[in-house]
Structure formats: structure tokens, C-alpha cells
Amino acid sequence: MYRTAPSLLALVALIVLLVSGCGGDTPTAENATASAAETVDQIHSTPAQDYQRYCALCHGEHREGYANDNAPALNTQTLYGVGLLPPYMAISYGRPGTPMGPYLDELGGPMSRxxxxxxxxxxxTEVGVEPAGAGPDGLDPVPGDISEGRELYAANCAECHGANGEGGGEDQPGTALGNPTMLATSPDKFLRLAIAxxxxxxxxxxxxxxxxDTQIDSLVAFLRSRAQGWDASDxxxxxxxxxxxxxxxxxxxxPEFTLKDGRYVMAKDLNEALEQGRKMVLVDTRVPYxxxxxxxxxxxPVPYYSSQQEFLDALPNDGTWIVAYCECPRAAADSSVIKLRELGYENTAVLWEGYAGWSALGYPVAVGRLKE
Ligand code: HEC
Ligand code: HEC
Known part of the structure; x- marks a missing residue:
């Protein structure tokens, strides 16, 4: 098992890069020192040891779930059925507002990417599902009728997941389906597979x-429509x-940004600038889905791998601030901003926490529809 670890790591890095447009981290002197203390531990621990150390408390010694805090099972095949991205993101960024915390070192957790x-x-692997990326159609949206989904939810799901998707209560064994971070990191097909x-x-x-099938699609569409928060009615x-x-x-x-390492803007500062109606261009460098x-x-949406020419032609080069972000948290946005700076756009920045960090911190989000 241990001998296969390096190839698994490569696989995971590839999956994360392909799926969400975020690769490895950009090392800085600061985070190198910060993580030095952890390194010895990290090199010597196997995933099985990490599991017992960090997860068994709630998810159970054998990944069966429900040991504490009503934590779901981690030994079901369905959980991994559309690839590693959803569980990877749940572990990294947690489910804010529930007992599932973020384990990523950058968010104060004990584990590296x-x-x-x-x-x-x-x-x-433990449940016999070959670790994989989402696959070519794994990220396709599931179209459905939101209002039908709303009725079906109330009739079939609310008893366990809560009338407002809150879940996790004494009498409600279901997870929190109205959780913006869960929804932002779980593709439609993942939700669909859990239901079906x-x-x-x-x-x-x-x-x-x-x-x-149509009713299940409608439920997925309804859940997706809650991505801005359960109460965002229209x-x-x-x-x-x-x-x-x-x-x-x-x-x-x-905006008047003070950039970390000359490149990074904090989610708090970006949110404040947006609330104040400051002039800027925001670039989402992830895969458009x-x-x-x-x-x-x-x-x-200007994916990091696109030629970006049309977009560049439309960009004002008059000092207008351009802030780029990707998923988790910086590689794709870094590459876009490096390109922009080479082209002479000086007022450029990358969102430090990335999109997943932004949503995990509770800042407002929007749901989009790409043109056909
Ligand atoms: C303090 C208890 C606790 C600990 C410790 C904990 N979790 Fe969780 N975890 C939860 C709860 C509760 C949820 C469900 C939250 C929700 O969405 O309502 C959850 C959800 C998850 C999910 C999403 C499952 C799904 O159905 O989509 C994954 C994956 C996960 N945890 C993995 C881990 C791993 C791996 C560790 C160790 C690194 C860990 N958790 C540690 C309580 C915990
Ligand atoms: C009897 C209680 C119950 C009912 C009814 C129920 N669920 Fe669940 N649901 C759960 C539990 C418990 C889990 C977590 C299971 C696990 O993995 O351990 C879950 C997990 C899920 C997940 C995965 C969420 C995540 O955090 O990853 C989705 C999506 C979901 N349910 C949707 C629905 C929908 C939609 C309905 C109605 C059609 C429904 N559920 C009805 C108990 C229920």
C-alpha cells in the first residue's frame, strides 16, 4: 500500500489540477518556515494513520460513520462515485457551520494538500473504488424543475435534512444540504448520485x-438553487x-489594497472593496462549470488555460484593478496574473484564500448559467 503512495499523489495532483484549475501551491519563504515543524510528521504518517489520528473520533474507527456528531459514513462507494473532488474538498475546507472543520493547513488545519x-x-481505495477525477461528463450540470424539486424536498427529504437544509440535529440524521460550501464544492452529479x-x-x-429520473433531476436543481443560502428566495x-x-x-x-507578498489580496479586503462599490475587474480562472x-x-469566467485574447482585448489598461481567483487556492489565478503583469497590467492581484476559502469564510456567492 505504502509503495503506491507516490503514484497516488501524482494522480491526485493531476485530478485537482484538471478538475478545478488549481495545482500545487506557490511556495513562499513564510509558508516554508511555517510548515517546517509539521514536515517530519507529515512525511512519516500514512493515510491510514492520519485517518485514525484526525478522523476516527467522529467518522468511526472503521469509517462506518456516526461515532460522534452524527458524522456520515466514509465507507460507502457512492461517496467516491463521481471522483475524489467532493471528499477532497470536504476534508480541505470543511462544512462551515457543522462539526466538520477544515483540515487544510492554510485554514488552520493540521494537514497539507x-x-x-x-x-x-x-x-x-479502501471501499474498492479506483481513485479518479470527475471524468469528462462528471461536471455536467443536471437541469431540472426547481419548483417541483422544492415540493419533492419538503415531502421526502426535510424530515432528515431539515426544512431549511440545516440537517445534523438530534432527530435529523441527514447532512446540511443548504450549506453553501458543500454546494460550491459538490458537482450536480455528486448530489444526484447520493439521491439515486x-x-x-x-x-x-x-x-x-x-x-x-426527472424528479431526482428536479431535486438536484432545487438544491443547486440554494447555493446562495437557503433563504435566497428568488x-x-x-x-x-x-x-x-x-x-x-x-x-x-x-480599491486601496495592501497586497501580501506583492501579489495577494485577502478575502476580507476584497469583500470590503466590493461592498464599497470600488472599480475593478474580477476574473474567475477556474474551469467554467x-x-x-x-x-x-x-x-x-476566463479559464487559466484559455488564450484569453478576447478578454485581454476588452481589458482596460488604464490602471483599473484586476483581481483573479481560482478554486483552492492560487495556482491557476497566479498563472493568469503573472501573464497579465508581463503584459504591463500592474494593478493585479490574486485572491489569497481562493474561491473555496471565500465561500468557507461565508462571503456572498452567486450561481451562474453559462451560455449554450
Ligand atoms: C468533530 C467531528 C468530525 C471530525 C473529527 C471529522 N469530521 Fe468529517 N464530518 C463531520 C460531520 C458532522 C460531517 C457532516 C457535516 C454536514 O455536511 O452536515 C462531516 C462530513 C465529512 C465529509 C463529507 C461526507 C459526505 O457525505 O459528503 C467527509 C468526506 C469527511 N467529513 C471526511 C473527514 C475526514 C477525512 C476527517 C479527518 C481528517 C474528518 N472528516 C474529521 C464530522 C467530523
Ligand atoms: C431517513 C433520513 C433521510 C432521508 C429521508 C433523506 N436523507 Fe439524504 N442523507 C441522509 C443521511 C444520514 C446522509 C449521510 C449518509 C452518509 O453518507 O453517512 C444523507 C446524505 C445525502 C446527500 C449527500 C450530502 C453530502 O453531504 O454529501 C444528499 C445529496 C442527500 N442526502 C439528499 C437527499 C434528498 C434530496 C432526499 C429526499 C429525496 C434525502 N436525502 C432524504 C438521510 C436522509
């Missing part, structure tokens, strides 16, 4: 025999800004 990747791969396939051996039964799907409309608050004052799942309002 590689360690978490190896742990997710190990969890999957159930989670074997847990209270989550399969609904494949009681609900039609969800407006935003469309990508048109090229002549990419500058936010064109009449506003420029992630933009559709949840994004920072007003951002333009």
Missing part, C-alpha cells in the same frame, strides 16, 4: 425506485458579463 489528497485516495444511489448502510436510502442565475461590461462599478473609486456552480458576483 498532498496529505489530504492521499487520504481521499486511500478512503476511496443512496449511501449503502446509512439512513440515506436510494430514491431510484420511489422517484423518477434565485437569479447570473450570466457571464459581456466583454463590454467586464468592469465592475465603472464609476467607483479604485465551477463558475456556474458558484462564483463571486460580477466575475468573468
Amino acid at each position: 498532498d496529505q489530504i489528497g492521499a487520504l481521499a485516495a486511500w478512503l476511496s 444511489g443512496g449511501r449503502e448502510g446509512t439512513p440515506m436510502n436510494s430514491f431510484a425506485d420511489t422517484l423518477s 434565485l437569479q442565475y447570473s450570466e457571464p458579463p459581456t466583454l463590454d461590461n467586464i468592469v465592475l462599478n465603472p464609476q467607483g473609486d479604485p 465551477f463558475w456556474a456552480m458558484a462564483h463571486i458576483e460580477g466575475s468573468s
Whole structure:
């Protein structure tokens, strides 16, 4: 098992890069020192040891779940059925507002990205699911009728997941489905598989025999429509800004950012600047489907791998601030900002916490619809 670890790590790094447009971290002197103390531990611990040390308390010694805090089972095949991304993100960023905390070192957790990747791969392997990325169609949105989904939810799901998707209570064994971070990191197909396939051996039964495919699709669409928070009643799907409309608050004052390491803006400062109506361009460098799942309002989807020429032509080169972000947290946005700086755009920054950090910190998010 241990001998396969390096290839698993490579696989996980690849999956994360392909799926979410975020690769390894950009090392800085600061985080190198910060993590030095942990390094010895990290090199010598196997995923199985990490599991016992950090997870067994709640998820149970044998990953069966429900040892404490109503933590779900981690030994079901369905959990890994659309690839490692959802469990990887749950472990890294947690489910804010529930007992599931963020384990990523950058958010104050005890584990490195590689360690978490190896742990997710190990969890999957343990239940006999070959660790994999989402696959070509794993990120396709599931279209459905939101209002039908709302009714089906109240009739079939609310008893366990809570009328407002709060879950996790004494009498409600279900997880928190209204959790913006869960929704921002769980593709539609992951939600669909949980509903249609159930989670074997847990209270989550399969609904494949009681609900039609269309009804299950509607439930997924309804859950997705809660991505801005359960109470956001009239969800407006935003469309990508048109090229002549990419500058936010064109009449506003420029933001006054103090950048970390000359490149990074903190989520708190970005949120404040947006609330104050400061003028800027926001660039979402992830794979576009992630933009559709949840994004920072007003951002333009310009994936890190695109030629970006059209977008560059539309960008004002007059000192307007350009802030780029990706998923977790910086590699793709870093590469875009490095390119922009080479082209002479000086007022550029990367969101330090990335999108997943932004949503985990509770800042507002929007849900989008890509043009056909
Ligand atoms: C203090 C208790 C606790 C600890 C410790 C804990 N978890 Fe969790 N975990 C939870 C709870 C509770 C949830 C469900 C939260 C929700 O969404 O309602 C959860 C959810 C998850 C999920 C998402 C499951 C799903 O159904 O989508 C994964 C994956 C996960 N945890 C993995 C881990 C791993 C791996 C560790 C150790 C590194 C860990 N957890 C440590 C309590 C815990
Ligand atoms: C009898 C209680 C119960 C009912 C009814 C129920 N669920 Fe669940 N659901 C659960 C539990 C418990 C889990 C976590 C199972 C595990 O993995 O351990 C879960 C997990 C899920 C997940 C995975 C969420 C995550 O955090 O990863 C989704 C999605 C879901 N349920 C949707 C639904 C929908 C939609 C309905 C209604 C059609 C429904 N559930 C009905 C108990 C229930």
C-alpha cells in the first residue's frame, strides 16, 4: 500500500489540477518556515494513520460513520462515485457551520494538500473504488424543475435534512444540504448520485425506485438553487458579463489594497472593496462549470488555460484593478496574473484564500448559467 503512495499523489495532483484549475501551491519563504515543524510528521504518517489520528473520533474507527456528531459514513462507494473532488474538498475546507472543520493547513488545519489528497485516495481505495477525477461528463450540470424539486424536498427529504437544509440535529440524521460550501464544492452529479444511489448502510436510502429520473433531476436543481443560502428566495442565475461590461462599478473609486507578498489580496479586503462599490475587474480562472456552480458576483469566467485574447482585448489598461481567483487556492489565478503583469497590467492581484476559502469564510456567492 505504502509503495503506491507516490503514484497516488501524482494522480491526485493531476485530478485537482484538471478538475478545478488549481495545482500545487506557490511556495513562499513564510509558508516554508511555517510548515517546517509539521514536515517530519507529515512525511512519516500514512493515510491510514492520519485517518485514525484526525478522523476516527467522529467518522468511526472503521469509517462506518456516526461515532460522534452524527458524522456520515466514509465507507460507502457512492461517496467516491463521481471522483475524489467532493471528499477532497470536504476534508480541505470543511462544512462551515457543522462539526466538520477544515483540515487544510492554510485554514488552520493540521494537514497539507498532498496529505489530504492521499487520504481521499486511500478512503476511496479502501471501499474498492479506483481513485479518479470527475471524468469528462462528471461536471455536467443536471437541469431540472426547481419548483417541483422544492415540493419533492419538503415531502421526502426535510424530515432528515431539515426544512431549511440545516440537517445534523438530534432527530435529523441527514447532512446540511443548504450549506453553501458543500454546494460550491459538490458537482450536480455528486448530489444526484447520493439521491439515486443512496449511501449503502446509512439512513440515506436510494430514491431510484420511489422517484423518477426527472424528479431526482428536479431535486438536484432545487438544491443547486440554494447555493446562495437557503433563504435566497428568488434565485437569479447570473450570466457571464459581456466583454463590454467586464468592469465592475465603472464609476467607483479604485480599491486601496495592501497586497501580501506583492501579489495577494485577502478575502476580507476584497469583500470590503466590493461592498464599497470600488472599480475593478474580477476574473474567475477556474474551469467554467465551477463558475456556474458558484462564483463571486460580477466575475468573468476566463479559464487559466484559455488564450484569453478576447478578454485581454476588452481589458482596460488604464490602471483599473484586476483581481483573479481560482478554486483552492492560487495556482491557476497566479498563472493568469503573472501573464497579465508581463503584459504591463500592474494593478493585479490574486485572491489569497481562493474561491473555496471565500465561500468557507461565508462571503456572498452567486450561481451562474453559462451560455449554450
Ligand atoms: C468533530 C467531528 C468530525 C471530525 C473529527 C471529522 N469530521 Fe468529517 N464530518 C463531520 C460531520 C458532522 C460531517 C457532516 C457535516 C454536514 O455536511 O452536515 C462531516 C462530513 C465529512 C465529509 C463529507 C461526507 C459526505 O457525505 O459528503 C467527509 C468526506 C469527511 N467529513 C471526511 C473527514 C475526514 C477525512 C476527517 C479527518 C481528517 C474528518 N472528516 C474529521 C464530522 C467530523
Ligand atoms: C431517513 C433520513 C433521510 C432521508 C429521508 C433523506 N436523507 Fe439524504 N442523507 C441522509 C443521511 C444520514 C446522509 C449521510 C449518509 C452518509 O453518507 O453517512 C444523507 C446524505 C445525502 C446527500 C449527500 C450530502 C453530502 O453531504 O454529501 C444528499 C445529496 C442527500 N442526502 C439528499 C437527499 C434528498 C434530496 C432526499 C429526499 C429525496 C434525502 N436525502 C432524504 C438521510 C436522509
